[in-house]
Amino acid sequence: MVAFGGGHGLHATLSALRVLVDDLTVDDLTAIVTVADNGGSSGRLRGEFNVVPPGDLRMALAALCGSDTWGDTWARVLQHRFQGEGEMRGHVVGNLLIVGLWELLGDPVDALDWVGRLLGAKGRVLPMALAPMDIRAEVRGLVPGDPDALTTVRGQVEVATTEGVITSVELEPPDPPVSPVALGKVAEADWCFLGPGSWFSSVIPHVRVAALREALVATEARLVVVLNLEEQQGETGGFGPADHLAVLFEHAPALRVHTVLADAANLSDDQRAELRQVVDDAGARLVVDDVAADDGSPRHDPAKLAAAFARIIDGEAS
Template sequence: MRDPGGAFLPAADVGDGRNPRVVALGGGHGLHASLSALRRVTENLTAVVTVADDGGSSGRLRRELGVLPPGDLRMALAALCGDDEWGHTWSEVVQHRFRSEGELHGHAVGNLLIVALWELLGDSVAGLDWVGRLLGAHGRVLPMSSIPLDIMAEVAGVDPDRPDEITTVRGQVACAGTRGQVRSVSLIPPDPPASPQAVKAVAEADWVVFGPGSWFTSVLPHLKVPELAAGLIATPARRVVVLNLSPQRGETEGFAAHTYLEVLVEHAPRLTIDAVLADAASVDDVAALERAADKLGARLVLARVAVDDGSPRHDPARLAAAFADVFRGETGVSR
């Protein structure tokens, strides 16, 4: 197994030299974290990415050109770049944002590159594949749907004086930045077409990874695309949920570790999970988390996966080692 500057774990560390087919679901920084770790564990890696972003450079391109929002797709591609000079350089290039007083201000280079290939090729998946080849990406990036989507959330307590009042909020940026607490999400349109390649990848996977990431705007939307949701339930692949290290203001403020799983059940009651991976130091009530995992049919794996500086960020090497343990079926707890 290749190891350019530590890009992959030795084959023996993955278990019997096995190279599992892994599909990771999500978007934004959370998916970037899981992909940065997973590319060290397997060479058969596919990211299935949310396409509901309506802010920043992605939102501007989406509104002006009618394309899928490219930002989360770009971040996933950057995460799949290797640790050698080529990978570092291209990761920095696609993530680079212009700073100016003009129209280019805030646009990411990778967003413009992706959209240019979409216009030239007329195919969103083919365009992403071409960018992946240019970057030397260790895996493939696919949109979860073939059309741009909007997220609609039911939010409690938008008005602090009416904490029990439910308000409907539309748009990923608005949902992520709400002053209230998100209760549930849905998509507009309500029955969007899934990316056929994403459905195929899920059906052929050995493992499907949910999270970490913005729970309501990056992780759960995959379960609201009917064909993709059906595939996630029917796949023979095993499923692992990676929990966030800390709550996110608005979306998951006040969440305990077990709350993420309870919300997952509410949005996909037929979904079963094989493993729940959490940072040992981030779980206050292990017993409650074990009970929530058990309801999903999952074993709980606690590991040290956070960086040492106290910030809520996953360490790629530690998370990679934890994924390797999960894929081998190990359940040891390290604190």
């Protein structure tokens, strides 16, 4: 299985798939992670060392840590953020470890495998591309007096927090180098999972990398798109579930989706009808299940997500 995304969304998906690994339902799990972050500890390390930002890679590795004392301890170490008032303030232990191994070994994929072995990770973590990149978005509504004018916004943080309406995203450079290992994993996969997460800055960038998009279109793997629970202020303000899926297809018209997974409690009757129309038009299957956390936050519950994934794989979901 191969999961695509970044940040907290991918962390939830990987935490769920790790349950299936523990249950021996999955024997080979790979995360392919967005690497366009330009803020925080990741952005500082990217600027200083000219490396792909390690933050989302670190979060993916933490999600794959084993559920024993060793794995739990290393997951907490990996996610620890330094306090204090000096230059180290805000840096994360896992980010420094990853960049240090990149410098020492000179191979980003090999270095991530070494971190995974240290953590007892239940799978591999690979970068979406092997070179730093930026996200460029065309945004409406930022020009006073001209709501239809388009403005170019650059940078993942800037795109994620824009006050306008995003119409499209591209990558700079437009065709970054991709690890052959990542492409091989997509080609060999039985199932691929895309989303949830920041739709324009963590999910859609995967299908804007030409080599990855072509691999996803060509693979025999069944692709599951996991929709967000609600709109995200800045990136997808005013978007319903059908809008999320529609803009994904606008950026990758040839993408073949097997299943679209949405949360039952966050889907009105009208939204369900709109979503089903988009799903039917794509020749996919709509699965509506209980996958939201019970604490009221707009996040997926890994245990519920694991159960939904198991039902989808077993063909029982409807």
